[in-house]
Amino acid sequence: MNATAEIIKKKIESFHPELLETLVKVVERLETRNRPAIPSFHRDEILYRIQFHNEYPHTKLDFYENISELEKLYA
CATH class of the missing domain: 1.20.5 (Single alpha-helices involved in coiled-coils or other helix-helix interfaces)
Incomplete structure (x- = not known):
């Protein structure tokens, strides 16, 4: 180094x-350049949805529909 x-x-x-x-x-x-921290409840919600979808793959993984809202909040 x-x-x-x-x-x-x-x-x-x-x-x-x-x-x-x-x-x-x-x-x-x-x-x-500061990037705003993503609140833990957003991360927890996404993690929960992914885990739920992994357990029940027939469900719709809907957080992709909300990604534009997150992008607006944290752009």
Whole structure:
């Protein structure tokens, strides 16, 4: 791991200043990007539905119909 970090460090040190500035901006965006946590009751509900469907495969796995609603909430 240290060898890989050293290789990356040497490559970064050789970057043109403009490229280095762009890299810094990209890394800052990655660091500050917050994804909202999915509430545990949503995860529990999905897990319950999958388990139920595994026990009773003839049932309809309906959470796919609700995925667009989840995407809107957590986009």
